[in-house]
Each structure stands twice: as structure tokens, then as C-alpha cells.
Amino acid sequence: MNDEILNGLLLDEECMLTLGELSHACAMHAEWVMELVEEGILEPSGVEVSHWRFAAPELHRARTVMHLQRDLGINISGAALVVDLLDEIRVLRQQLDRLGEGY
Numbered sequence: 001m002n003d004e005i006l007n008g009l010l011l012d013e014e015c016m017l018t019l020g021e022l023s024h025a026c027a028m029h030a031e032w033v034m035e036l037v038e039e040g041i042l043e044p045s046g047v048e049v050s051h052w053r054f055a056a057p058e059l060h061r062a063r064t065v066m067h068l069q070r071d072l073g074i075n076i077s078g079a080a081l082v083v084d085l086l087d088e089i090r091v092l093r094q095q096l097d098r099l100g101e102g103y
Contacts, residue, residue, distance in 0.1 A: 016045070016053040026062050033062065041065055041080045 023030045034049070036042040041061060044052035054062075064086070065079040074082065 015056045017056070017059060019044075019049060019052050019054075022054045022059060022062060025059055026066050028062075028066060035076055036062060036065060039076050039080045041076075041083060 017025065019030050019033055023033045026033070033042065037044060037052075042054060042058050044054050044058070046052045061083050064083055065076070068074040068079045068082055069076070
């Protein structure tokens, strides 16, 4: 039996994270999160950095980028492309699922 303890953070779609909470959840510096915003990977609500709030799906995007960089050595521009393509695949699969329900 595996006695490994897993830590996690349960978020609903309505949850909003501050810059500090998002960076903590990714175990990365706030500057890294700010780079993701500059690259267009993350889209916070709020104009000033101190008022930025990130929706729960942004955490998933940030963690995906983190894994791409750490595990595959992909730079931030490449990671931006990958997460955009993953989003597009997800949308296309949802469309296919909806089309399949009509038959």
C-alpha cells in the first residue's frame, strides 16, 4: 500500500485568487506569474497589480505552464502556444461531444 500524502487545493469556478495566493499555489515567485500575464497566458481581473484577481481556471493554466517549463524545458513563449492549443483542443472536443449527443 502506498502511504504517500497528497496536498491539494479545492477551488470552485467562482473562486478568485490574489497574485500572492496564485504564486503560492504554484510554488513560484510573483514575478513569474507577472511574466505569464505579460505573455498573455493569464488574464487577471483588476487594473493594478495589487488588485489583480485570478479565476480558478487560471491556476490550472499557470500550473500547466509550470510543468511544461520544469518537465520539458519549454520557454514561456512556447508554453503560451501550448496552453492555447490545449484550450482549442478542449473546445473542439466539447463541440464534438455536443454533436455526438444529437445522434
